[in-house]
Amino acid sequence: MKPQLRITILYDNTAWQKNLTPDWGFSCMVEFSGRKMLFDTGAHADILANNMKTLGVDARDMDLVFISHDHWDHIGGMAVVQDNPEIPVYVPVSLNTEGEHFRDMKNLIRVDAATRISDKIWSTGELKGIEHSMALCLPDDEVVVVAGCSHPGVREIVKAAGAFGNVTTVIGGLHGFDDYDLVKSLTRICPTHCTQHIQEIAELYPEKYIPGGAGKIFEF
Numbered sequence: 548m549k550p551q552l553r554i555t556i557l558y559d560n561t562a563w564q565k566n567l568t569p570d571w572g573f574s575c576m577v578e579f580s581g582r583k584m585l586f587d588t589g590a591h592a593d594i595l596a597n598n599m600k601t602l603g604v605d606a607r608d609m610d611l612v613f614i615s616h617d618h619w620d621h622i623g624g625m626a627v628v629q630d631n632p633e634i635p636v637y638v639p640v641s642l643n644t645e646g647e648h649f650r651d652m653k654n655l656i657r658v659d660a661a662t663r664i665s666d667k668i669w670s671t672g673e674l675k676g677i678e679h680s681m682a683l684c685l686p687d688d689e690v691v692v693v694a695g696c697s698h699p700g701v702r703e704i705v706k707a708a709g710a711f712g713n714v715t716t717v718i719g720g721l722h723g724f725d726d727y728d729l730v731k732s733l734t735r736i737c738p739t740h741c742t743q744h745i746q747e748i749a750e751l752y753p754e755k756y757i758p759g760g761a762g763k764i765f766e767f
């Protein structure tokens with residue numbers, strides 16, 4: 548059966564595929580519900596562009612960009628889409644849209660409350676004044692969450708994404724996360740990028756843990 552959802556990590560602190568460059572930051576491509584979406588852009592456009600090229604991913608194919616929060620290691624690669632200034636870019640309302648990476652973009656969508664991108668794709672809305680996450684609604688009420696750094700707290704994010712269904716999966720940076728009981732409610736977890744406690748999560752939940760890294764591809 549053809550997968551419904553494919554997520555390809557393009558930029559991460561570690562490299563899953565050894566022909567890709569690891570670097571502090573996060574970006575992934577989310578292919579879902581007829582759309583190709585660039586989630587965050589890592590720290591450096593040249594590294595992102597190179598990793599995309601190696602993976603056969605073309606920035607011109609993207610339908611939209613989703614920026615989780617205004618940190619250098621998530622916005623630094625925006626130049627990969629700058630020759631398409633009309634592309635919709637979803638940003639949290641706290642992001643500085645006058646910053647160098649955004650001021651030339653013509654279609655910035657500033658997200659405050661939970662926002663519908665399509666029937667099956669939502670932003671949680673900006674949480675704790677810093678960051679929003681992407682919620683992907685699969686069949687059977689299943690929700691997959693993609694998070695940049697999880698600064699608002701994973702529990703807050705899962706709670707907000709719970710408005711769209713039953714959160715089974717969290718993928719991304721889980722900064723400071725040590726609320727391990729929360730993982731009991733999930734089916735899968737991919738703690739990567741800035742997650743400090745990857746080892747603990749992997750040891751506590753070996754059947755749920757999925758390693759990340761640039762070049763890792765998830766298909767659900």
Ligand SMILES: [Zn+2]
Pocket residue numbers: 616618696698
């Ligand atoms: Zn951050």
Ligand SMILES: [Zn+2]
Pocket residue numbers: 572573618620621695696720740741
């Ligand atoms: Zn980060």
